[in-house]
Amino acid sequence: MIPVVLVTGFLGSGKTTFLRRIIATHRDRRLAYLVNEFAPVDVDGRLLAAESGRVVSLPGGSIFCQCLVGSFIEQLRGIVERFHRPSEPLEGLVVEASGIADPGVAGRMLRETRLDQVYRLSRVISVVDPGSFSKLLHTLPNITAQIEASDLAIINKVDLFGEADLGEVERQLAAIKPGLSVVRASYCRVDVDLLGFEHVTGPSGEYAVRADPLFAVMCLTMDGRVNIDALVETIRSAGEAIYRAKGRVPTDEGMMCLDCSASGIVTGPASDGGSTGQLVLVCNPAAQAEVGGLLARWGSVRTMTRSAPPSVVQLGLPKTPA
16 A cells, blocks of 8 residues: 655644655655645645656645545545556655644545555654744644644754743643654754554544634735835734745745745745746734735735535545444
8 A cells, every 4th residue: 555644734834844855855766745735826836846746736725624625535546546557656645734734534534435445644744833833732723633643743943942942842742642752853854754654543533614714815916026025024014913924926036935934934036937926825814804904015915715615425425424
Protein backbone atom coordinates (compact mmCIF):
# COMPACT_ATOMS: atom_id res chain seq x y z
CA MET A 1 0.00 0.00 0.00
CA ILE A 2 1.03 3.61 -0.54
CA PRO A 3 2.04 5.35 2.71
CA VAL A 4 0.38 8.71 3.35
CA VAL A 5 2.01 11.47 5.41
CA LEU A 6 -0.51 14.04 6.62
CA VAL A 7 0.98 17.44 7.50
CA THR A 8 -1.19 19.72 9.64
CA GLY A 9 -0.67 22.96 11.52
CA PHE A 10 -2.35 26.31 11.94
CA LEU A 11 -2.14 29.00 9.30
CA GLY A 12 1.43 30.23 8.83
CA SER A 13 3.11 27.59 10.98
CA GLY A 14 5.43 26.47 8.17
CA LYS A 15 3.68 23.55 6.47
CA THR A 16 4.64 24.66 2.96
CA THR A 17 8.25 25.20 4.08
CA PHE A 18 8.21 21.63 5.41
CA LEU A 19 6.89 20.27 2.10
CA ARG A 20 9.52 22.18 0.15
CA ARG A 21 12.17 20.63 2.39
CA ILE A 22 10.71 17.16 1.81
CA ILE A 23 10.79 17.74 -1.96
CA ALA A 24 14.40 18.94 -1.81
CA THR A 25 15.64 16.03 0.33
CA HIS A 26 13.63 13.26 -1.37
CA ARG A 27 14.23 13.95 -5.05
CA ASP A 28 15.36 10.37 -5.52
CA ARG A 29 11.99 9.07 -4.28
CA ARG A 30 8.74 8.88 -6.24
CA LEU A 31 6.58 10.98 -3.93
CA ALA A 32 3.37 12.81 -4.83
CA TYR A 33 2.05 15.88 -3.02
CA LEU A 34 -1.52 17.05 -2.43
CA VAL A 35 -1.90 20.63 -1.21
CA ASN A 36 -5.17 21.69 0.43
CA GLU A 37 -5.80 25.40 0.99
CA PHE A 38 -8.69 26.85 2.95
CA ALA A 39 -8.94 29.78 0.53
CA PRO A 40 -10.32 29.26 -3.00
CA VAL A 41 -7.19 30.88 -4.49
CA ASP A 42 -4.28 28.44 -4.90
CA VAL A 43 -1.06 29.97 -3.57
CA ASP A 44 0.98 27.14 -2.05
CA GLY A 45 0.17 24.58 -4.75
CA ARG A 46 1.54 26.80 -7.48
CA LEU A 47 4.70 27.39 -5.46
CA LEU A 48 5.30 23.67 -4.90
CA ALA A 49 4.44 22.72 -8.48
CA ALA A 50 7.49 24.70 -9.60
CA GLU A 51 9.65 22.28 -7.57
CA SER A 52 7.97 18.93 -8.26
CA GLY A 53 6.03 17.51 -11.20
CA ARG A 54 3.76 15.45 -8.94
CA VAL A 55 1.78 18.16 -7.13
CA VAL A 56 -2.03 18.25 -6.99
CA SER A 57 -3.85 21.29 -5.56
CA LEU A 58 -7.23 21.27 -3.84
CA PRO A 59 -8.18 24.81 -2.72
CA GLY A 60 -11.48 26.09 -1.40
CA GLY A 61 -12.03 24.52 2.03
CA SER A 62 -10.85 21.73 4.30
CA ILE A 63 -10.42 18.21 2.91
CA PHE A 64 -12.14 16.92 6.06
CA CYS A 65 -15.22 19.09 5.60
CA GLN A 66 -18.24 17.83 3.65
CA CYS A 67 -17.75 20.82 1.32
CA LEU A 68 -14.53 19.30 -0.06
CA VAL A 69 -14.11 15.71 1.12
CA GLY A 70 -15.76 14.34 -2.04
CA SER A 71 -13.18 16.13 -4.19
CA PHE A 72 -10.43 14.90 -1.88
CA ILE A 73 -11.54 11.30 -2.41
CA GLU A 74 -11.58 11.81 -6.19
CA GLN A 75 -8.07 13.25 -6.06
CA LEU A 76 -6.78 10.32 -4.01
CA ARG A 77 -8.09 7.93 -6.63
CA GLY A 78 -6.75 10.11 -9.45
CA ILE A 79 -3.26 10.26 -7.95
CA VAL A 80 -3.02 6.47 -8.17
CA GLU A 81 -4.13 6.53 -11.81
CA ARG A 82 -1.68 9.31 -12.74
CA PHE A 83 1.45 8.46 -10.79
CA HIS A 84 1.34 4.82 -9.65
CA ARG A 85 2.47 2.19 -12.18
CA PRO A 86 3.87 -1.33 -11.67
CA SER A 87 7.10 -0.32 -13.39
CA GLU A 88 7.31 2.96 -11.43
CA PRO A 89 5.35 2.57 -8.18
CA LEU A 90 4.48 5.61 -6.12
CA GLU A 91 6.49 5.41 -2.91
CA GLY A 92 4.38 7.79 -0.86
CA LEU A 93 1.88 10.66 -0.78
CA VAL A 94 2.41 13.78 1.32
CA VAL A 95 -0.78 15.73 2.05
CA GLU A 96 -0.63 19.32 3.28
CA ALA A 97 -3.98 19.90 5.00
CA SER A 98 -5.39 23.39 5.32
CA GLY A 99 -4.50 25.30 8.45
CA ILE A 100 -7.98 24.82 9.94
CA ALA A 101 -8.32 21.09 9.21
CA ASP A 102 -9.32 18.55 11.87
CA PRO A 103 -7.37 15.44 10.77
CA GLY A 104 -9.02 13.09 13.26
CA VAL A 105 -11.35 11.81 10.54
CA ALA A 106 -8.56 10.75 8.14
CA GLY A 107 -8.45 7.07 9.11
CA ARG A 108 -12.23 6.79 9.07
CA MET A 109 -12.42 8.33 5.61
CA LEU A 110 -9.92 5.82 4.18
CA ARG A 111 -11.89 2.93 5.69
CA GLU A 112 -15.33 4.14 4.58
CA THR A 113 -14.23 4.67 0.99
CA ARG A 114 -12.17 1.45 0.91
CA LEU A 115 -9.15 3.54 0.02
CA ASP A 116 -7.44 1.79 2.93
CA GLN A 117 -6.85 -0.99 0.41
CA VAL A 118 -4.64 1.41 -1.56
CA TYR A 119 -3.28 3.81 1.06
CA ARG A 120 -2.09 3.43 4.64
CA LEU A 121 -1.69 6.34 7.04
CA SER A 122 2.02 6.44 7.87
CA ARG A 123 2.37 9.66 9.85
CA VAL A 124 0.37 12.65 11.03
CA ILE A 125 2.76 15.54 11.64
CA SER A 126 1.72 18.86 13.15
CA VAL A 127 3.83 21.97 12.54
CA VAL A 128 3.55 24.41 15.45
CA ASP A 129 4.26 28.15 15.42
CA PRO A 130 5.15 29.34 18.95
CA GLY A 131 3.91 32.80 17.99
CA SER A 132 0.29 31.71 17.59
CA PHE A 133 -0.06 28.37 19.36
CA SER A 134 -0.46 29.57 22.93
CA LYS A 135 -2.67 32.53 21.94
CA LEU A 136 -5.15 30.52 19.90
CA LEU A 137 -5.11 27.18 21.71
CA HIS A 138 -8.16 27.95 23.85
CA THR A 139 -10.18 29.77 21.18
CA LEU A 140 -9.76 27.57 18.09
CA PRO A 141 -10.63 23.93 18.86
CA ASN A 142 -9.09 22.58 15.64
CA ILE A 143 -5.61 23.32 16.97
CA THR A 144 -6.17 20.87 19.82
CA ALA A 145 -7.66 18.33 17.41
CA GLN A 146 -4.57 18.56 15.18
CA ILE A 147 -2.27 17.76 18.11
CA GLU A 148 -4.48 14.92 19.33
CA ALA A 149 -4.36 13.30 15.89
CA SER A 150 -0.58 13.69 15.47
CA ASP A 151 2.26 11.35 16.29
CA LEU A 152 4.90 14.08 15.86
CA ALA A 153 4.88 17.82 16.53
CA ILE A 154 7.52 20.09 15.00
CA ILE A 155 7.95 23.30 16.98
CA ASN A 156 9.07 25.54 14.13
CA LYS A 157 10.69 28.98 14.04
CA VAL A 158 12.62 28.35 17.26
CA ASP A 159 15.19 30.95 16.19
CA LEU A 160 12.56 33.66 16.78
CA PHE A 161 11.61 32.75 20.36
CA GLY A 162 13.23 32.39 23.76
CA GLU A 163 13.49 29.29 25.92
CA ALA A 164 10.58 30.33 28.14
CA ASP A 165 8.20 30.53 25.17
CA LEU A 166 9.41 27.24 23.69
CA GLY A 167 9.22 25.45 27.02
CA GLU A 168 5.64 26.65 27.52
CA VAL A 169 4.62 25.31 24.11
CA GLU A 170 6.22 21.95 24.96
CA ARG A 171 4.26 21.82 28.23
CA GLN A 172 1.01 22.59 26.42
CA LEU A 173 1.67 19.89 23.84
CA ALA A 174 2.36 17.34 26.57
CA ALA A 175 -0.88 18.29 28.33
CA ILE A 176 -2.89 17.76 25.15
CA LYS A 177 -1.24 14.47 24.20
CA PRO A 178 1.08 12.87 26.75
CA GLY A 179 3.93 10.97 25.12
CA LEU A 180 3.72 12.89 21.85
CA SER A 181 7.08 13.07 20.05
CA VAL A 182 8.21 16.70 19.84
CA VAL A 183 11.18 18.20 18.00
CA ARG A 184 12.39 21.77 17.60
CA ALA A 185 13.37 23.26 14.25
CA SER A 186 14.11 26.42 12.31
CA TYR A 187 12.70 26.58 8.77
CA CYS A 188 11.46 23.00 9.41
CA ARG A 189 15.01 21.65 9.18
CA VAL A 190 14.36 18.27 10.76
CA ASP A 191 15.15 14.70 9.74
CA VAL A 192 11.88 12.74 9.87
CA ASP A 193 11.15 9.12 8.96
CA LEU A 194 8.20 9.71 6.67
CA LEU A 195 7.37 6.38 5.09
CA GLY A 196 8.58 3.67 7.45
CA PHE A 197 6.34 4.70 10.33
CA GLU A 198 2.98 3.11 11.19
CA HIS A 199 0.49 5.66 12.49
CA VAL A 200 -1.67 4.53 15.40
CA THR A 201 -5.15 5.87 14.73
CA GLY A 202 -6.75 7.52 17.73
CA PRO A 203 -10.42 8.34 18.32
CA SER A 204 -12.24 9.03 15.06
CA GLY A 205 -13.33 12.58 14.35
CA GLU A 206 -16.38 13.80 12.47
CA TYR A 207 -16.64 15.43 9.07
CA ALA A 208 -17.23 19.15 9.42
CA VAL A 209 -20.65 19.92 7.97
CA ARG A 210 -19.87 23.47 6.85
CA ALA A 211 -17.13 26.03 6.52
CA ASP A 212 -15.70 26.94 9.89
CA PRO A 213 -17.55 30.03 11.20
CA LEU A 214 -14.46 31.08 13.17
CA PHE A 215 -12.72 32.18 9.96
CA ALA A 216 -13.49 34.61 7.15
CA VAL A 217 -11.58 34.52 3.86
CA MET A 218 -10.98 37.65 1.81
CA CYS A 219 -9.10 38.28 -1.42
CA LEU A 220 -7.38 41.54 -2.34
CA THR A 221 -6.77 41.94 -6.08
CA MET A 222 -4.19 44.55 -7.12
CA ASP A 223 -3.98 45.58 -10.78
CA GLY A 224 -1.61 48.51 -10.32
CA ARG A 225 1.79 48.68 -8.70
CA VAL A 226 1.78 48.79 -4.92
CA ASN A 227 4.17 50.13 -2.29
CA ILE A 228 4.66 46.85 -0.47
CA ASP A 229 6.11 48.49 2.67
CA ALA A 230 2.99 50.63 3.03
CA LEU A 231 0.79 47.58 2.42
CA VAL A 232 2.66 45.72 5.16
CA GLU A 233 1.97 48.60 7.56
CA THR A 234 -1.73 48.38 6.70
CA ILE A 235 -1.74 44.69 7.53
CA ARG A 236 0.12 45.32 10.78
CA SER A 237 -2.44 47.97 11.76
CA ALA A 238 -5.15 45.30 11.76
CA GLY A 239 -3.38 43.55 14.64
CA GLU A 240 -4.64 40.10 15.54
CA ALA A 241 -7.76 40.50 13.37
CA ILE A 242 -5.77 38.99 10.46
CA TYR A 243 -4.68 35.41 11.17
CA ARG A 244 -2.91 34.89 7.85
CA ALA A 245 -2.13 36.74 4.61
CA LYS A 246 -0.31 35.25 1.67
CA GLY A 247 0.06 36.01 -2.01
CA ARG A 248 1.72 38.05 -4.75
CA VAL A 249 2.04 41.84 -4.85
CA PRO A 250 2.94 43.89 -7.99
CA THR A 251 5.57 46.53 -7.18
CA ASP A 252 7.96 48.84 -9.01
CA GLU A 253 10.65 46.17 -8.50
CA GLY A 254 8.49 43.43 -10.00
CA MET A 255 6.17 40.83 -8.55
CA MET A 256 6.84 40.15 -4.86
CA CYS A 257 5.66 37.43 -2.48
CA LEU A 258 4.14 38.49 0.82
CA ASP A 259 3.65 36.08 3.72
CA CYS A 260 2.10 37.23 6.99
CA SER A 261 1.71 35.00 10.05
CA ALA A 262 1.75 35.37 13.83
CA SER A 263 5.55 35.26 13.79
CA GLY A 264 5.96 38.19 11.42
CA ILE A 265 5.78 39.34 7.83
CA VAL A 266 8.17 38.14 5.13
CA THR A 267 8.54 39.55 1.61
CA GLY A 268 10.69 38.47 -1.32
CA PRO A 269 10.80 38.23 -5.11
CA ALA A 270 8.18 35.99 -6.73
CA SER A 271 9.39 33.17 -8.98
CA ASP A 272 6.84 34.06 -11.68
CA GLY A 273 5.95 37.39 -13.23
CA GLY A 274 2.62 38.86 -14.26
CA SER A 275 1.04 42.20 -13.52
CA THR A 276 -1.98 41.30 -11.38
CA GLY A 277 -1.41 40.50 -7.73
CA GLN A 278 -3.66 38.62 -5.35
CA LEU A 279 -3.43 38.46 -1.58
CA VAL A 280 -5.56 35.95 0.31
CA LEU A 281 -6.35 36.80 3.92
CA VAL A 282 -7.90 34.67 6.65
CA CYS A 283 -9.27 36.85 9.42
CA ASN A 284 -11.57 37.03 12.41
CA PRO A 285 -15.14 37.25 11.04
CA ALA A 286 -16.02 39.87 13.65
CA ALA A 287 -13.39 42.17 12.11
CA GLN A 288 -14.20 41.42 8.47
CA ALA A 289 -15.71 44.82 7.69
CA GLU A 290 -12.82 46.62 9.39
CA VAL A 291 -10.20 44.61 7.52
CA GLY A 292 -12.01 45.14 4.22
CA GLY A 293 -12.04 48.89 4.79
CA LEU A 294 -8.31 48.95 5.51
CA LEU A 295 -7.49 46.99 2.35
CA ALA A 296 -9.82 48.84 -0.02
CA ARG A 297 -7.23 51.54 -0.73
CA TRP A 298 -4.96 48.91 -2.32
CA GLY A 299 -7.40 47.32 -4.76
CA SER A 300 -10.66 45.42 -4.98
CA VAL A 301 -11.63 43.34 -1.94
CA ARG A 302 -14.11 40.50 -1.98
CA THR A 303 -15.23 37.91 0.51
CA MET A 304 -14.61 34.36 -0.64
CA THR A 305 -17.76 32.30 -0.17
CA ARG A 306 -18.48 28.65 -0.82
CA SER A 307 -21.70 26.91 -1.73
CA ALA A 308 -23.66 24.94 0.85
CA PRO A 309 -22.06 21.57 1.55
CA PRO A 310 -23.57 18.40 0.13
CA SER A 311 -24.77 15.58 2.32
CA VAL A 312 -22.71 12.53 3.21
CA VAL A 313 -24.81 10.42 0.85
CA GLN A 314 -24.14 12.82 -2.05
CA LEU A 315 -20.43 12.52 -1.35
CA GLY A 316 -20.60 8.81 -1.94
CA LEU A 317 -19.68 8.00 1.65
CA PRO A 318 -21.59 5.24 3.40
CA LYS A 319 -23.33 6.20 6.60
CA THR A 320 -21.50 5.24 9.74
CA PRO A 321 -23.13 2.21 11.35
CA ALA A 322 -24.93 2.90 14.60
